[in-house]
Amino acid sequence: MTDYVDAGEAVAHRTLSNVKGEAPATRNVDYDRIQGARSEPENWLTYYGTYDGQRYSTLNQITKDNVRKLTPAWVFQAGSTGMHSGASTYSFEATPLVVDGVMYVSGPDGKVWAIDPKTGDELWRYKHASPFDTSLCCGNVNRGVAVGHGKVYMYTLNAHLIALDATTGEKVWDTTNGDVRAGESGSAAPLIVKDMVVVGSAGGEFGVRGHLDAFDAQTGERRWRCYTVPKPGEPGSETWPDDGEAWQRGGANCWITPTYDPELELLFQGTGNPAPDFDGGVREGDNLYTDSTVAIDVNTGEIRWHYQFTPHDLWDYDSTMENVLFDAPDGRKLLAHADKNGYFFVIDRTNGELVRVFPFVDRITWGEITPDGKVTPKIYPDEEGVPVHFWPGPAGGKEWTHMSYNPETGLIYIPVQEVGATATRRRREFKESIPYWGAGVAVDLDDHYGFVSAVDPLTGEEKWRWNHEYPMCASNVTTAGGLVFQGTPSGEFVALDATTGEKLWQFQCGSGHHSSPITFEVDGRQYVAVPTGWGGWVEGFLPGLLGAAAGDALFCFALPED
Amino acid sequence: MTATADERADVLHKAGLDGQNRTALGRMLGTGDVGYAEEGADGIMRAEVRIPEDQLIFSPSIIVFPHGGDIELTIINDDKNTHCALLPHNGDPKIIWLVNHSKGTARLNLDGPGAYWYGSTTGNDEGRGLTAALVMGGEVPDSAKLDRPPQPRP
Numbered sequence: 001m002t003d004y005v006d007a008g009e010a011v012a013h014r015t016l017s018n019v020k021g022e023a024p025a026t027r028n029v030d031y032d033r034i035q036g037a038r039s040e041p042e043n044w045l046t047y048y049g050t051y052d053g054q055r056y057s058t059l060n061q062i063t064k065d066n067v068r069k070l071t072p073a074w075v076f077q078a079g080s081t082g083m084h085s086g087a088s089t090y091s092f093e094a095t096p097l098v099v100d101g102v103m104y105v106s107g108p109d110g111k112v113w114a115i116d117p118k119t120g121d122e123l124w125r126y127k128h129a130s131p132f133d134t135s136l137c138c139g140n141v142n143r144g145v146a147v148g149h150g151k152v153y154m155y156t157l158n159a160h161l162i163a164l165d166a167t168t169g170e171k172v173w174d175t176t177n178g179d180v181r182a183g184e185s186g187s188a189a190p191l192i193v194k195d196m197v198v199v200g201s202a203g204g205e206f207g208v209r210g211h212l213d214a215f216d217a218q219t220g221e222r223r224w225r226c227y228t229v230p231k232p233g234e235p236g237s238e239t240w241p242d243d244g245e246a247w248q249r250g251g252a253n254c255w256i257t258p259t260y261d262p263e264l265e266l267l268f269q270g271t272g273n274p275a276p277d278f279d280g281g282v283r284e285g286d287n288l289y290t291d292s293t294v295a296i297d298v299n300t301g302e303i304r305w306h307y308q309f310t311p312h313d314l315w316d317y318d319s320t321m322e323n324v325l326f327d328a329p330d331g332r333k334l335l336a337h338a339d340k341n342g343y344f345f346v347i348d349r350t351n352g353e354l355v356r357v358f359p360f361v362d363r364i365t366w367g368e369i370t371p372d373g374k375v376t377p378k379i380y381p382d383e384e385g386v387p388v389h390f391w392p393g394p395a396g397g398k399e400w401t402h403m404s405y406n407p408e409t410g411l412i413y414i415p416v417q418e419v420g421a422t423a424t425r426r427r428r429e430f431k432e433s434i435p436y437w438g439a440g441v442a443v444d445l446d447d448h449y450g451f452v453s454a455v456d457p458l459t460g461e462e463k464w465r466w467n468h469e470y471p472m473c474a475s476n477v478t479t480a481g482g483l484v485f486q487g488t489p490s491g492e493f494v495a496l497d498a499t500t501g502e503k504l505w506q507f508q509c510g511s512g513h514h515s516s517p518i519t520f521e522v523d524g525r526q527y528v529a530v531p532t533g534w535g536g537w538v539e540g541f542l543p544g545l546l547g548a549a550a551g552d553a554l555f556c557f558a559l560p561e562d
Numbered sequence: 563m564t565a566t567a568d569e570r571a572d573v574l575h576k577a578g579l580d581g582q583n584r585t586a587l588g589r590m591l592g593t594g595d596v597g598y599a600e601e602g603a604d605g606i607m608r609a610e611v612r613i614p615e616d617q618l619i620f621s622p623s624i625i626v627f628p629h630g631g632d633i634e635l636t637i638i639n640d641d642k643n644t645h646c647a648l649l650p651h652n653g654d655p656k657i658i659w660l661v662n663h664s665k666g667t668a669r670l671n672l673d674g675p676g677a678y679w680y681g682s683t684t685g686n687d688e689g690r691g692l693t694a695a696l697v698m699g700g701e702v703p704d705s706a707k708l709d710r711p712p713q714p715r716p
Binding site (some may be wrong): 002004005006007008009010011013014015075081082085105125126127128129130131132133134158159160170177178179180181182184208209211222227230245246249285331408429430432433511 | 583622628633637639647648649650651652653654655656657658659661663664665666667668669670671672675676677678679680681683687688693698701702703705706707708709710713714715716
């Protein structure tokens with residue numbers, strides 16, 4: 001036999017593509033600039049667009065009158081090659097960011113791209129190798145990146161916070177922040193505050209102890225860690241059994257990006273379910289700070305106040321979803337939160353005092369919350385082996401996907417899910433990395449529907465409702481053009497009249513929506529961008545569409561140029 | 563580098579799952595030999611993997627590394643057909659084209675702990691058996707561990 005042919009050295013896959021390799025340098029994004037993000041609506045600088053989480057844009061080129069002319073400007077196909085982690089739970093859940101004419105967006109399975117937002121051209125790509133054996137309850141997903149200080153920050157599936165050079169996509173630093181062998185993972189979009197990057201943990205279905213962390217944005221060195229389950233002796237520890245190990249596996253993960261008030265210097269972080277999700281017998285007590293909003297001092301990581309939405313949760317009612325900051329006409333600083341448990345809460349964000357609570361879904365059977373906030377559980381998995389059906393199901397009346405607040409209408413637009421579930425308690429012993437639910441759960445395959453609910457947070461009145469045969473499993477965005485953009489599970493991307501709820505336009509994207517749309521402007525043209533790709537925890541929020549078409553395309557719409 | 567063989571090989575042979583065009587056209591995912599990488603004084607972990615003639619497999623099918631880090635994988639195609647390898651790597655997957663009777667190198671960086679699959683992405687090679695795994699052992703650094711007493715593991 002002759003000598004071997006020299007096959008050379010393996011090359012990066014992207015070198016065999018038309019990726020440009022470099023993005024234009026942008027003006028630096030720092031703390032001051034993000035605080036003023038509303039004043040530059042051509043960009044979408046941070047996860048929610050602004051620190052307050054309103055997902056509102058003052059752009060008004062696309063209006064109620066012309067939105068029917070909206071058409072695709074370009075489509076970016078993420079695609080996958082070869083074997084990848086989480087193939088069965090592939091989903092495009094991210095919020096794209098746009099900075100000075102460059103779009104940055106993360107995708108499934110550890111991918112990040114810089115894209116030309118006018119053409120859809122791929123400028124650079126980065127893919128973090130994602131171990132197949134990471135414990136992921138809900139898919140190989142990522143909800144977005146943070147951009148600032150010349151870098152792009154992403155929290156990887158295997159719980160590494162990485163910083164990439166914003167012009168090349170090359171890795172600058174990599175900090176391991178979670179223990180995959182303990183069932184921890186990462187999916188949240190980081191948030192830049194001051195000279196730090198803030199990101200929270202995931203892994204609530206595996207009995208980890210939740211935390212929010214802040215890192216030096218330049219070096220990746222950790223500044224502080226805030227555990228959201230107290231140790232014995234710490235405030236809140238009295239809400240856990242004092243003779244047990246339950247707190248060590250208590251959950252309360254922070255898998256959605258917090259909102260932030262720069263005046264109060266408080267982060268408003270929603271926390272996840274207690275563990276085990278459905279078996280409360282091993283964790284008697286209220287189980288702080290699970291299912292709560294915690295106000296965290298951004299300088300120290302200390303919890304200043306908390307409000308718990310579902311004490312001693314037995315239904316998997318995470319409260320990780322956003323806390324939208326807005327001010328009442330009298331100037332009172334408020335916070336709005338639509339919880340998985342089906343109730344909408346308005347809270348004084350200076351001190352955590354309840355201002356108002358009301359239901360925002362049609363069917364609530366798990367329990368009741370009175371107008372003064374008293375919680376009474378009614379139906380829950382209690383006896384071993386006995387099935388219990390309840391509404392809302394564990395995906396909640398609203399899942400993590402985000403509502404929006406339009407200051408011009410004064411309305412909050414909530415994507416609502418109406419789907420129940422049956423849980424049968426099955427106690428199990430805890431072992432690291434093994435699912436720790438304490439029940440078998442089957443979400444209803446039929447008897448489901450959804451709607452966008454326009455609610456006045458000052459009164460609790462529902463002003464209008466846009467109905468759909470399927471639950472709303474995607475975020476929406478609202479604009480000064482008087483519009484609300486909402487994706488549906490069956491693939492339609494729709495524009496609604498923000499005042500009346502009338503559907504004015506739709507486009508079929510070919511796969512369901514489970515992401516967060518944005519709007520931005522380049523060279524005087526307004527665009528609306530939305531990642532599509534049905535997947536993630538479908539068995540939890542809409543198993544009736546478990547077999548629906550998958551996908552991973554980013555659509556970008558605009559009015560015709562002429 | 564060493565390979566282990568035990569009665570599992572006999573079981574796979576009896577089932578017709580250890581070669582081409584027997585019970586199935588190719589070897590099943592996750593079957594095959596296990597090999598171990600060796601860490602050099604330079605901190606790079608090195609291993610060798612081959613594609614034997616008419617077997618459409620990577621051998622060893624699973625290579626275990628002591629921890630995450632930099633890898634140098636020597637890949638040899640002893641087959642009389644052309645294949646390739648698309649391998650996981652932090653930054654972007656790496657690909658190498660392997661014509662008949664060729665030898666090449668892949669320099670990779672992978673986090674540990676973690677298990678990664680790779681395959682030959684041509685001609686349904688992956689479906690016919692050319693899939694294999696790189697398994698990085700070890701633990702995360704103490705700074706990344708939860709502040710709690712040691713917990714039971716399975």
